[in-house]
Amino acid sequence: MYDKELDMLCTSPQPNSENLSRYYESDAYISHTDSGRGLLAMLYQTVKKYSLKKKTGLIKKINKKPGSLLDIGAGTGAFLYAAKKNGWKIDGVEPNEKARDLATEKGIELLPALDDIENKQYDVVTLWHVLEHLPDLDNVVGKISDLVKPGGNLVIAVPNFKSYDANYYKEFWAAYDTPRHLWHFSKIAVKKIFKEDFQLIECKPMMFDSFYVSLLSEKYKNGRSFSLGAIFTGLRSNLRGFRTKEYSSHIYLFRKHQ
Numbered sequence: 258m259y260d261k262e263l264d265m266l267c268t269s270p271q272p273n274s275e276n277l278s279r280y281y282e283s284d285a286y287i288s289h290t291d292s293g294r295g296l297l298a299m300l301y302q303t304v305k306k307y308s309l310k311k312k313t314g315l316i317k318k319i320n321k322k323p324g325s326l327l328d329i330g331a332g333t334g335a336f337l338y339a340a341k342k343n344g345w346k347i348d349g350v351e352p353n354e355k356a357r358d359l360a361t362e363k364g365i366e367l368l369p370a371l372d373d374i375e376n377k378q379y380d381v382v383t384l385w386h387v388l389e390h391l392p393d394l395d396n397v398v399g400k401i402s403d404l405v406k407p408g409g410n411l412v413i414a415v416p417n418f419k420s421y422d423a424n425y426y427k428e429f430w431a432a433y434d435t436p437r438h439l440w441h442f443s444k445i446a447v448k449k450i451f452k453e454d455f456q457l458i459e460c461k462p463m464m465f466d467s468f469y470v471s472l473l474s475e476k477y478k479n480g481r482s483f484s485l486g487a488i489f490t491g492l493r494s495n496l497r498g499f500r501t502k503e504y505s506s507h508i509y510l511f512r513k514h515q
Contacts, residue, residue: 265446266418268439274392277436278352300472304465309339316340316381319410319458319510324380327404330387331367334360341365348374371400378406385414386506389438394450402454402513411455411511414463415442420505421494422471431473432466432505444502447509455511462504467494470505 258269271277313336316326323344328337331349333356341347351357351367360367368374382405391397405411416432417423418441423430433441442450448457468491475487491505498504 263446263449264443266441268435268441271392271439272436277392300469304469305335308465309336312336312385313339313343315508316383316412317343319412320381327374327379327382329371329382329384329401330390331360332356334363334365334367336383336385337365338363348379350374371397374404377404379404379409380406381410381412383412386416388413388415389440389442392439394440398450405513407513407515409513411451411513413447413509413511414506415447416466416470416506417443417503419443419503420467421497421503422467422474422490422505425490425494426471426474426478429474429478431470431477444507451511455513457509458512459510461508461510462495462498463506463508464495464504467491467505
């Protein structure tokens with residue numbers, strides 16, 4: 258369903274919270290596992306290691322020195338583990354019990370829900386491919402805003418349904434990931450949703466996403482575990498993005514108003 262006012266798509270109908278949680282129980286849901294079994298999983302874990310360095314470098318750049326950090330949708334805790342090693346005071350939220358258990362093995366204790374955080378604000382709050390999963394978007398955006406200190410930073414990464422690879426694969430585009438993804442954002446939508454409390458500082462492309470998403474999309478469309486065509490589609494998506502500024506995924510860097 259298209260929301261014209263916000264320029265975004267909404268999954269309809271949406272599963273209730275009890276049914277929604279079942280879609281995350283599969284071992285095939287890579288974000289909740291540290292497994293590298295299978296070609297796509299191995300590729301995901303390889304890119305993940307590189308991305309962790311980029312992510313920790315990014316929060317260092319925007320905050321200058323390590324401070325307090327909250328990661329919402331922390332998965333198995335890999336990002337928080339890396340941030341902790343870099344001197345950050347960390348908290349994290351992850352509703353999936355199996356993912357929390359894997360984080361505990363790293364020495365990272367995660368809370369199951371945002372509501373478990375009371376009377377606390379952070380220098381940096383991050384959501385790496387998480388906002389699209391969260392029910393009751395208006396309410397959760399308010400909660401997120403309350404968790405960021407005035408003058409603090411909010412970092413959000415989400416897929417972009419206006420990218421070349423999204424238009425190429427259409428209903429087979431893996432980043433639609435329905436029904437787990439409840440919301441499908443454009444750049445305009447993300448800016449509008451957070452404009453009341455935040456100023457957009459920068460919007461950065463996630464260059465590897467086009468390749469991974471295209472490989473997964475090709476698997477959904479044609480049943481192929483690996484396809485050179487998908488690699489070329491990912492490359493074309495990035496090349497098109499240089500011109501249109503519409504990449505497969507973007508990172509949005511916001512600063513909260515004082």
